[in-house]
Amino acid sequence: MKFTKLHGLGNDFIVIAGEKELPAGVDQLAIRLCNRFFGIGADGLVYILPSEKADFKMRIINSDGSEAEQCGNAIRCVSKYVYDHKLTDATEITVETLGAGVQKVQLNVQEGKVATVRVDMGQPILQGLEVPTTVDEAKVINHPIEVDGREFRFTAVSMGNPHCVIYVDDAVNFDLAVWGPKLEVHPMFPRKINVEFATVKNRAFTDMRVWERGAGPTLACGTGACATLVSSVLNGLTDRQATVSLKGGDLFIEWNEEDNHVYMTGPAEEVYQGTLD
Numbered sequence: 103m104k105f106t107k108l109h110g111l112g113n114d115f116i117v118i119a120g121e122k123e124l125p126a127g128v129d130q131l132a133i134r135l136c137n138r139f140f141g142i143g144a145d146g147l148v149y150i151l152p153s154e155k156a157d158f159k160m161r162i163i164n165s166d167g168s169e170a171e172q173c174g175n176a177i178r179c180v181s182k183y184v185y186d187h188k189l190t191d192a193t194e195i196t197v198e199t200l201g202a203g204v205q206k207v208q209l210n211v212q213e214g215k216v217a218t219v220r221v222d223m224g225q226p227i228l229q230g231l232e233v234p235t236t237v238d239e240a241k242v243i244n245h246p247i248e249v250d251g252r253e254f255r256f257t258a259v260s261m262g263n264p265h266c267v268i269y270v271d272d273a274v275n276f277d278l279a280v281w282g283p284k285l286e287v288h289p290m291f292p293r294k295i296n297v298e299f300a301t302v303k304n305r306a307f308t309d310m311r312v313w314e315r316g317a318g319p320t321l322a323c324g325t326g327a328c329a330t331l332v333s334s335v336l337n338g339l340t341d342r343q344a345t346v347s348l349k350g351g352d353l354f355i356e357w358n359e360e361d362n363h364v365y366m367t368g369p370a371e372e373v374y375q376g377t378l379d
């Protein structure tokens with residue numbers, strides 16, 4: 103089996119193309135292959151499959167074997183893969199996702215290879231039960247949540263996958279490993295949650311660190327960056343266009359007022375190709 107390792111700002115994936123559908127036991131395969139000591143090592147296993155609704159279909163399995171509905175960094179990696187490996191010569195493509203529908207992607211090609219990718223990530227879902235959270239409100243903004251006697255306040259946003267954004271004084275040095283896993287499985291989040299800790303530096307720049315559902319602390323999260331921007335607008339903290347700065351680098355995010363869609367722009371890189379017995 104041939105695979106290619108790609109990453110978006112250090113959020114890394116084992117990408118497999120050429121299959122018609124997900125293989126049986128893909129959850130166990132993801133756990134084995136994503137293991138950084140006994141496998142290839144990655145945050146997720148990504149399949150590029152044929153689609154009846156779009157140019158390509160993407161499925162992403164987290165490193166713990168759970169399937170995610172959507173992944174912003176993976177969709178940029180998939181887009182780079184299909185162009186650089188000549189599965190398409192179009193610079194505008196569509197990619198079907200499990201939980202966020204068909205997404206439109208624009209490829210910025212430099213010297214014959216994709217350098218950056220702009221993705222229409224669709225409309226954010228804000229209704230509390232749909233994110234899902236246990237809070238039955240039209241928008242869940244700055245809502246209290248208690249973990250081990252400490253109170254946080256979160257804003258809930260789904261980009262196809264669920265996120266809670268929490269503002270802290272210093273996201274860069276925040277103790278992610280202590281609070282991230284506890285919030286991920288908090289009973290207020292019936293399908294677990296991706297947790298973003300954010301510090302707004304000014305109206306166009308936010309630091310963010312992420313604890314991902316099913317993958318733990320990753321260097322970047324595309325949907326998490328989108329959720330952070332949406333949350334910051336809802337909380338009146340930033341403008342509708344801002345840079346979200348992650349451990350692995352920066353993403354530029356826009357929440358367009360006219361169509362209510364969120365647009366994400368950032369890089370994708372191929373690291374190597376390999377063969378699995």
Ligand SMILES: N[C@@H](CCC[C@H](N)C(=O)O)C(=O)O
Pocket residue numbers: 113164169170171172173174175176263264296314315316317320322323324325326
């Ligand atoms: N890293 C991703 C999100 C991957 C899925 C996530 N862990 C989940 O379970 O929802 C991104 O770049 O968006």
